[in-house]
Amino acid sequence: MSNTLSPPVTDTSIAVALDGITRTYRSRSGNVQALQGVTHAFTKGTFTAVMGPSGSGKSTLLQVAAGLDRPTRGDVTVAGRILSQLGQTELTRLRRTSMGFVFQAYNLLDALTAYDNVALPARLAGIRVDRAAVLGALDQVGLHGLATRRPPELSGGQQQRVAIARALHTRPAVLFADEPTGALDRSSGRQVLELLRSLTDDHGQTVVMVTHDPLAASYAHGVLFLADGQIVGRLHQADATSIAAAMSELER
Numbered sequence: 138m139s140n141t142l143s144p145p146v147t148d149t150s151i152a153v154a155l156d157g158i159t160r161t162y163r164s165r166s167g168n169v170q171a172l173q174g175v176t177h178a179f180t181k182g183t184f185t186a187v188m189g190p191s192g193s194g195k196s197t198l199l200q201v202a203a204g205l206d207r208p209t210r211g212d213v214t215v216a217g218r219i220l221s222q223l224g225q226t227e228l229t230r231l232r233r234t235s236m237g238f239v240f241q242a243y244n245l246l247d248a249l250t251a252y253d254n255v256a257l258p259a260r261l262a263g264i265r266v267d268r269a270a271v272l273g274a275l276d277q278v279g280l281h282g283l284a285t286r287r288p289p290e291l292s293g294g295q296q297q298r299v300a301i302a303r304a305l306h307t308r309p310a311v312l313f314a315d316e317p318t319g320a321l322d323r324s325s326g327r328q329v330l331e332l333l334r335s336l337t338d339d340h341g342q343t344v345v346m347v348t349h350d351p352l353a354a355s356y357a358h359g360v361l362f363l364a365d366g367q368i369v370g371r372l373h374q375a376d377a378t379s380i381a382a383a384m385s386e387l388e389r
């Protein structure tokens with residue numbers, strides 16, 4: 138191993154650290170600075186919402202934090218590992234073991250049962266499927282007894298909970314969610330948000346969620362506001378009204 142590597146982040150209370158992250162996209166019409174010097178530590182066991190106007194860099198932040206995209210400058214540390222120091226195989230392994238992903242689209246396979254959808258990523262990765270862990274994850278998201286149902290036999294909210302169980306079943310250190318309630322009605326959305334909050338409060342997991350919805354963000358412990366690729370504000374334990382007010386300030 139090279140001795141030029143910097144030491145791993147030793148603060149064990151941090152799940153994900155972003156240190157001076159810049160992400161520049163080069164396109165024919167010029168360079169776009171999607172992120173410009175973003176520094177933030179997501180503390181273990183917290184639920185953080187990331188908000189900001191369209192094009193402010195929210196999705197880029199999530200992609201970079203999850204190692205799905207590499208920053209142009211700066212370091213990302215997840216579960217004590219600096220992502221830029223990992224090779225592709227190690228990065229894939231870290232993603233598989235320490236990170237979970239939930240998106241607006243559930244990306245479930247209609248032909249498979251809820252159980253098999255949860256187990257599928259592990260199977261594809263050639264990892265032995267632990268039946269108790271799969272059933273435990275379905276239990277944790279409130280789908281006890283529905284393991285043999287297929288997605289078309291479940292409501293939208295239940296399908297999103299299957300997707301969350303799939304993300305959780307490897308017990309990741311951090312769950313990244315991009316508009317997880319975007320396709321849900323208000324009541325199903327509320328159940329999913331309460332679930333995300335309880336994952337942090339009751340199970341010590343860390344959740345980072347991108348959302349446009351102030352009500353969704355009010356379920357988080359804290360909100361990070363982005364504008365033009367920079368962190369321009371933070372709120373702690375805020376209600377939907379104050380989050381909406383902060384957002385309209387940014388959109389003026």
Ligand SMILES: Nc1ncnc2c1ncn2[C@@H]1O[C@H](COP(=O)(O)OP(=O)(O)OP(=O)(O)O)[C@@H](O)[C@H]1O
Nearest residue numbers: 162164169171189190191192193194195196197198
């Ligand atoms: N692959 C890409 N190539 C060039 N520019 C890109 C690319 N992806 C994103 N961008 C630009 O980077 C900036 C940030 O984009 P990003 O998708 O992170 O914003 P966002 O806050 O998630 O937006 P939205 O709320 O509309 O989804 C935007 O100006 C966008 O046009």
